[in-house]
Amino acid sequence: MLIIKNATVVNFSPPEVHQGWDIVIESDQIAAAGPGASEGLTADEVWDLKGGIVHPGLVCSHNHFYSGLARGILADIPPSPDFISVLKNLWWRLDRGIDREILKSSGEICCLDAIRNGSTSVIDHHASPAFIDGSLSVLKEAFEKTGLRGMSCYETSDRNGLEEMKAGVAENIRMAEEIDREKAEGTWKGLFDCHIGGHAPFTVPEEGLKLLADAVESTGRGFHIHVAEDRYDVAHSHHHYGEDLLVRLDRHGLLNSKAIIAHGLYLSEEERKILDERNSFLAVNFRSNMNNNVGSQKYIGSVKNAALGTDGIGTDMWEEFKFAYFKHKDEGGPLWPGDFLGFLHNGNTILERNFDSRFGRIEKGYTADLVVSDYSPPTPLKAENIAGHIAFGQSASSVRSVVIGGNVVLRDREFPFDTGTLYEEARENAARLWENMNSIAP
Ligand SMILES: [Zn+2]
Structure with missing residues (x-):
């Protein structure tokens, strides 16, 4: 079980902003979400966001x-x-x-x-x-x-x-x-x-x-x-x-x-x-x-x-x-x-x-595909202007941690495995692919 405490939950549709929510993730689902939702529960891992934003992936x-x-x-x-x-x-x-x-x-x-x-x-x-x-x-x-x-x-x-x-x-x-x-x-x-x-x-x-x-x-x-x-x-x-x-x-x-x-x-x-x-x-x-x-x-x-x-x-x-x-x-x-x-x-x-499952909201019963963001809104963030914050500000640079199907796949901007070799291999394969293309006629 993963518990996320003191989160500002931002749902995109219908748009909502909730302060001070806890999110309880059990297996691949959101088991509970709301104020005090984690009370009395013990988890393998607890993240205290101190007001940080969580939104659906x-x-x-x-x-x-x-x-x-x-x-x-x-x-x-x-x-x-x-x-x-x-x-x-x-x-x-x-x-x-x-x-x-x-x-x-x-x-x-x-x-x-x-x-x-x-x-x-x-x-x-x-x-x-x-x-x-x-x-x-x-x-x-x-x-x-x-x-x-x-x-x-x-x-x-x-x-x-x-x-x-x-x-x-x-x-x-x-x-x-x-x-x-x-x-x-x-x-x-x-x-x-x-x-x-x-x-x-x-x-x-x-x-x-x-x-x-x-x-x-x-x-x-x-x-x-x-x-x-x-x-x-x-x-x-x-x-x-x-x-x-x-x-x-x-x-x-x-x-x-x-x-x-x-x-x-x-x-x-x-x-x-x-x-x-x-x-x-x-x-x-x-x-x-x-x-x-x-x-x-x-x-x-x-x-x-x-x-x-x-x-x-x-x-x-x-x-x-x-x-x-x-x-x-x-x-x-x-x-x-x-x-x-x-x-x-x-x-x-x-x-x-x-x-065959529910997606796209931070809410009990939805699949735990979510993003912890360190976007710090410079103007009030309200349900009515979430999209305006995205159009004119919030970007991928605010993505801090990512949970997919209840698994932490990115933690504080780090993957749980070394990616250096994968990028090295990719650059070699890219060069080979470009070479291959030169010998293929349009
Ligand atoms: Zn296409």
């Missing part, structure tokens, strides 16, 4: 841990004037250069980064065409080794041929079966589950969507795919299939309450209606959209379940929150920081639908 709802070693990339990349060139010249060469060791390093340093930023869960979307079979288990090991919660899936695609497309579907099913086996045997660590993944409608032909729909059905998992990240995806669908993107996916039965549609910059009114009727998620990624010059997300305020992701631009959700809000305001958008805090919080609903 942040959730990144769309990411790519395979791109963790792309930071500062030095490889021969031709000019890429449009979205498809960016994919062909950069990302589809980077992912083909990944082997088991590179993926292991990439996954590990991304997990460490997430924890250090106060992100307690990351929804990942994976590609490594030269190492498909078993790749999701390598990521699962990285999550479990560091104690991060999350999900992944393999992004099925025909971009390197139909055999590879089938191998992608098979890897998704294999991962789901491995997790189901662990759950049945009682060895599942409770941290990592999976989606069934597709890259994007323009790289998944009808045969692929049929296989993916069968996999969704047989595994009971949700579908995770990029949709309308660029206008090209929309035009491709109209040209080749004569229908809107989500109409096509829905025809295959791929949209349900566990499904995540990433980006969705160019969804029609009918598609947004389908998305909401199926109760699916829209994971938006403002920084990535800016980086790829594909346009900006205009519908975030008009769909039922919008959530924030980074699309591989790190795991710092404080920074993503700020960029999302400021980009929206830059375009004259009507939303306020509180709306964006709601979108950030919605990642917890993704977790609740996949982990």
Whole structure:
């Protein structure tokens, strides 16, 4: 048992600030939270925060841990004037250069980064065409080794041929079966589950969507795919299939309450209606959209379940929150920081639908995924202005300790194991990956 005393509890949704609370963590749950909640209890460990802040862990709802070693990339990349060139010249060469060791390093340093930023869960979307079979288990090991919660899936695609497309579907099913086996045997660590993944409608032909729909059905998992990240995806669908993107996916039965549609910059009114009727998620990624010059997300305020992701631009959700809000305001958008805090919080609903537990609040009965922060508000911190403090101040630098599923995974900014070797290995693997890319033609 871990007891946290004298905390200022900050809940994001609905927003609340409570002074002088105690939090009792037993196993992976918050067993009690409130004034005097720890009275008469003895714990293995007691932290007295003396008024310090505790808030729920942040959730990144769309990411790519395979791109963790792309930071500062030095490889021969031709000019890429449009979205498809960016994919062909950069990302589809980077992912083909990944082997088991590179993926292991990439996954590990991304997990460490997430924890250090106060992100307690990351929804990942994976590609490594030269190492498909078993790749999701390598990521699962990285999550479990560091104690991060999350999900992944393999992004099925025909971009390197139909055999590879089938191998992608098979890897998704294999991962789901491995997790189901662990759950049945009682060895599942409770941290990592999976989606069934597709890259994007323009790289998944009808045969692929049929296989993916069968996999969704047989595994009971949700579908995770990029949709309308660029206008090209929309035009491709109209040209080749004569229908809107989500109409096509829905025809295959791929949209349900566990499904995540990433980006969705160019969804029609009918598609947004389908998305909401199926109760699916829209994971938006403002920084990535800016980086790829594909346009900006205009519908975030008009769909039922919008959530924030980074699309591989790190795991710092404080920074993503700020960029999302400021980009929206830059375009004259009507939303306020509180709306964006709601979108950030919605990642917890993704977790609740996949982990069969409650997430996202410091409250009795919720999963103990939380952050101890040393943010010292220079102006009064109230329920009404939590989001304003985040938009205009609080950042990842305030993250002091992190608890995930009741385990202390970061204590006073230190990991419980030496990370120096992992970073050393990552730098070596990054250099090797960049070399690999130079021998892969766009
Ligand atoms: Zn993505």
